[in-house]
Amino acid sequence: FNDNPVYKAVLQRYIDYLVSRRFPLLWSIEGGRSRTGKLVPPRYGLLHWLLNAAERFDKTQPLYIVPLSVVFEQVVDVDAYAHEQLGGVKKPENLSWFYQYLQSFKTPMGKIHIRFGDPVQARVDAGQPRDPIAVERLAFETCVELNRSTPVTRASLVCGTLLAASPQALTQTELRSELDILLDYLRATDCKATFPLEQSAEELLQASLPELLDSGVVHCFEAGIEPVYNVVEDKALDAAYYRNNAIHFLFTGGIADLALAKLYIDGCGDEPLQDLEEEVLQLRKLFQWEFFFPEKEEFLEGLYRDLDIRHSEWRELTAKGKDGLHQLFRELSPLLGHGALEPYLESYRIVSEQLLEHGSAEDFDQKAFINDCLNIGRQLHLQRQVVSAESIAKFMFNTGLKVAKSRGLLDISVSSSELGKRREEHAEDMRAINRRVRALRSLASARRSGILN
Incomplete structure (x- = not known):
């Protein structure tokens, strides 16, 4: 107004x-x-x-x-939200819309x-x-x-678990096992929930799966050896909406996982714990437009407390360097980095790669740029170079642009050569962090398959 x-x-x-x-x-x-x-x-x-x-x-x-x-x-409107994020036009809220809106309430x-x-x-x-x-x-x-x-819901945990495994479908046994691990973790934290956290994974699934199946967000394939569940391909943003109801309890642990992965993959110096803190704070800065962080010291205390819950000896193992981190990653449970943060990182990477193709910052058209990112994102997803379909969304790309602007990648006052150098460095940063989050996803998949017990 x-x-x-x-x-x-x-x-x-x-x-x-x-x-x-x-x-x-x-x-x-x-x-x-x-x-x-x-x-x-x-x-x-x-x-x-x-x-x-x-x-x-x-x-x-x-x-x-x-x-x-x-x-x-x-949420009744979640399909409309997803349609808009994929570049669709918001439907006019006229009499026909109102009638369809009322009809939608027939679905529980x-x-x-x-x-x-x-x-x-x-x-x-x-x-x-x-x-x-x-x-x-x-x-x-x-x-x-x-x-x-803000409490987590049953639907947020089920959708989050299925999205973290996507594109792999999960049997009911696998889904129940993953949820059992997640529930144990949430019970040990100061987590609020809309249901008793003492509830078993089986009870949680009995209460939430039928509604998710009825609304078309989750699909069950029953013609094989045993039923398997997955998020419907074109409902990834719907499922992400529900998953995000719990993201505020998961992103801190996800940041810890990513920081530990950097130390393991890239190596660490003589003070691994100090290296960990520095990387954690870099990630906090990267995600400042996605999440609300408490003050620095409070955030670090919360992150260390999260790691204490998931592995009581993480400090000792991290201090040993690569060998200790190798053991830590075999035992750290649950792994949170890929499920909580991969969609954001994939969208940031798409933005960074697209900026390399863009010329001067003076003629930058944000709307056209976002549309280009949507199209490139769809192609990369079809090629499975982007895992998460939820990574392809306007709000994700807009945040990716905020990250780019904060790093001076749209600064009209610098030379084209300097701008190109900054953009290439940023793109390489995004490639590296995406490699780390892919490694976390592969590790989680190996655990489910029994390759790593």
């Missing part, structure tokens, strides 16, 4: 009214519904107005932002779960100039707390 000054002025006055009388205000900090299944970057407009109003009125009482998580076990979609996080206090100091980044900091703290309060 930036182009509607009357609406904007009325809304600002209404927020002033609510704050002056200490009335509650409910809004989406993301600016709308998430179309990815995970928390996306916040919008600051209403938060700015809220703090402005608080500064003008009673400053003696604290102002609190209370994170509110609303989680759907399945499970429950809606509401959770409240710990309140985040907005700091309003009378007579003091506001910190220029106060709003961003408040939004960031709110989103971190919102993630902590």
Whole structure:
């Protein structure tokens, strides 16, 4: 509504009214519904107005932002979200759309779960100039707390497990075994769930598989020796939406796996634990537009705690260098890097390779570039050079461009030769990290097949 000054002025006055009388205000900090299944970057407009109003009125009482998580076990609109991310045009919400929307409710979609996080206090100091980044900091703290309060669902774990194995289908025994390992891990963490975590994998599957099969996200092939399950090829983004309901509990461990893989594949120096920390922080920087990270020290403590849960002797083994890391990777369980992070890394690689084909930064057309990435991504997926169909999505490529811009790859002030050099270095970085995440996927597959016990 930036182009509607009357609406904007009325809304600002209404927020002033609510704050002056200490009335509650409910809004989406993301600016709308998430179309990815995970928390996306916040919008600051209403938060700015809220703090402005608080500064003008009673400053003696604290102002609190209370994170509110609303989680759907399945979402009616997820097909439409996927269609848009693949480059499709959003369908007009007319009478015909509304009728079809109502008809879709005939398919059972499970429950809606509401959770409240710990309140985040907005700091309003009378007579003091506001910190220029106060709003961003408040939004960031709110989103971190919102993630902590958001529970995982059964569907998120089933879809995440199937996507991590894709394109390989899993028997029910394999699926149950993978989920048992994942549930053991989640029980040991401070994980919130919409179901009792004491529940067995068999009970979880009985409750969630029928709904996922009915909605067409998961397919069961029963004509062979035994039934096998996989995510339907053109439903990868639908399944990723549900998987992303749990991604905030998995990405920290995924970053640890990737950092350890770098030490094992590329080698480490005299201080492997220090090398690990440096690589972890590099990955944290790489994924800063995908996930909400707590402060550096808190993040590192959480990552080390995650590794403690998955292998009690990881420090000792890492300190031994390559031989110790070899043993660690045989025993570390569950492996999280490929399932949690591979789609993002594949999309970043597509963006990096496409930038090599692009000329000057001055005539850069972002919309055309994203469309090119979609087409190249589809080709690479057909050639199986890209494993995850979910890697081919507009929001993924847009984030990949943010990474590129942060590295100066669209800087119009540098020479073409310098720009080409930067882009080649970035592309090689993305190739290397994708090789590492592929190695994690291969290791997980070898474990399932029994090659590694």
